[in-house]
Amino acid sequence: MLAISIQIALALVTAAVAMSFWRLLRGPDAPDRILALDTLYINTIAILVLFGIHLGSALFFEAALLIALMGFIGTVALCKYLLRGDIIE
Amino acid sequence: MLEFFLSFLILTGAIFTFIGSLGLVRLKDMYTRLHGPTKATTLGVGSLLIASAIYFSAQGPSISLHEFLITIFLLITAPVSAHLLAKTALHLNLTSLAEKPEKDAIDQGGPDEVDTAEETEKADTTDTAVKPEAAEALQAPDQTKS
Amino acid sequence: MTRLLPHPVLTPVLAVIWLLLNNSIEPGQILLGLALSWAIPVLTIRFWPEAVSIQKPFALVRYTIILFYDIIMANFTVARLILGNPDKLKPSFVKLPLDLTSDLAISLLANSITLTPGTLSAQLSDDHSYLLVHALNETDPETLVANIKQRYEKPLKEIFESC
Numbered sequence: 001m002l003a004i005s006i007q008i009a010l011a012l013v014t015a016a017v018a019m020s021f022w023r024l025l026r027g028p029d030a031p032d033r034i035l036a037l038d039t040l041y042i043n044t045i046a047i048l049v050l051f052g053i054h055l056g057s058a059l060f061f062e063a064a065l066l067i068a069l070m071g072f073i074g075t076v077a078l079c080k081y082l083l084r085g086d087i088i089e
Numbered sequence: 090m091l092e093f094f095l096s097f098l099i100l101t102g103a104i105f106t107f108i109g110s111l112g113l114v115r116l117k118d119m120y121t122r123l124h125g126p127t128k129a130t131t132l133g134v135g136s137l138l139i140a141s142a143i144y145f146s147a148q149g150p151s152i153s154l155h156e157f158l159i160t161i162f163l164l165i166t167a168p169v170s171a172h173l174l175a176k177t178a179l180h181l182n183l184t185s186l187a188e189k190p191e192k193d194a195i196d197q198g199g200p201d202e203v204d205t206a207e208e209t210e211k212a213d214t215t216d217t218a219v220k221p222e223a224a225e226a227l228q229a230p231d232q233t234k235s
Numbered sequence: 236m237t238r239l240l241p242h243p244v245l246t247p248v249l250a251v252i253w254l255l256l257n258n259s260i261e262p263g264q265i266l267l268g269l270a271l272s273w274a275i276p277v278l279t280i281r282f283w284p285e286a287v288s289i290q291k292p293f294a295l296v297r298y299t300i301i302l303f304y305d306i307i308m309a310n311f312t313v314a315r316l317i318l319g320n321p322d323k324l325k326p327s328f329v330k331l332p333l334d335l336t337s338d339l340a341i342s343l344l345a346n347s348i349t350l351t352p353g354t355l356s357a358q359l360s361d362d363h364s365y366l367l368v369h370a371l372n373e374t375d376p377e378t379l380v381a382n383i384k385q386r387y388e389k390p391l392k393e394i395f396e397s398c
Contacts, residue, residue, distance in 0.1 A: 005096035009103030009137075016110035020126075023113045031119055031178045038170055039110055039126040045159065046106050046134045049141045050099070058145055061155060068159050072166040079173035083180055105310055112317040121326050123355055124371045125317055131350070132310040155258040164306075168349035168356070175357035175369060185326070 006054050013050065017043045034078045041071030091147060098140035105133030118185050119178045127171040135160045242276040244287045249275060287339060291394050298390045302347055305386075309352040316353065316372055328357070329376040331366045331383060340395040341366075347387045354379070 112125020
């Protein structure tokens with residue numbers, strides 16, 4: 001039962017990745033694309049966690065933690081760039 | 090029983106993650122789109138992470154709680170990035186379905202405004218720094234004459 | 236006391252984060268975590284000019300529980316709104332006058348607003364006097380403002396500013 005629900009969950013999250021990728025390509029303005037990137041990295045964390053449960057390996061945790069940290073910093077840096085035209089003031 | 094609970098958590102998480110990204114596609118303007126990923130996706134990934142924590146605690150030799158670190162981290166950072174994105178969108182004056190607040194409410198200076206403000210400030214200071222000297226230079230001959 | 240332990244709240248938080256990162260509660264890790272969480276605030280004291288002071292710890296616990304409940308409810312609300320007809324949504328910007336003054340309390344309020352049903356904090360005015368809130372589907376701005384004030388701002392004011 002767990003195996004089946006992980007398969008379904010992986011399919012759903014992959015669809016979510018596809019949708020945020022669509023917004024990334026399509027998004028009319030720069031903030032839309034940043035938002036799509038933001039969603040994309042959160043979805044990637046979801047996929048990594050699901051893979052971790054699927055393969056029974058706790059090694060994926062470090063990758064998920066790093067993506068969470070770096071994704072947030074990336075979003076903030078991009079927003080700051082658009083807001084101020086400069087990242088480090 | 091544990092397997093049932095885990096499956097429930099995983100499916101709920103995946104469905105909320107899916108709905109959050111669906112909001113990204115379906116909604117019409119930047120500001121409403123911000124709502125989906127910040128709320129639904131955060132809870133979705135949060136419950137996936139909690140499922141992972143329970144799974145590894147049940148499987149492994151000791152309890153595994155470090156997934157909560159990512160959950161807490163996401164709960165703290167998601168609103169911050171949403172706030173920054175909303176601010177950026179307001180600053181770039183993106184089209185909105187809602188009536189946008191008047192410009193006074195958004196009195197944060199943009200890059201252009203900030204730059205010009207700083208420049209004018211600099212210009213002012215240099216002017217005032219130069220002016221007294223010039224004034225003295227102008228006045229000095231007068232004084233010597235008088 | 237203030238020099239040796241400048242941030243009484245930060246130190247235990249850092250220790251807990253260290254233990255979660257290592258995912259173990261061995262005595263060695265606990266000692267190392269305590270040493271690091273003591274040393275880091277002392278060494279980086281210049282980056283933290285104000286110490287956080289929590290006036291009412293129990294109010295903070297209560298606030299956290301209410302917040303978690305609201306976050307879960309928020310997800311169902313937003314999910315329903317997203318799955319419904321997007322043309323029927325009535326998004327609007329609402330100004331929320333602030334009573335809070337401390338930076339930490341304001342940022343916590345902004346985060347709470349973003350995580351709870353259908354609202355998103357968009358901008359803080361330069362003089363910290365009001366917050367611009369974007370509501371996903373709101374017909375009555377006054378109820379929204381009153382609700383936020385009563386539910387989140389009052390407890391936050393009690394917790395951080397009741398001096």
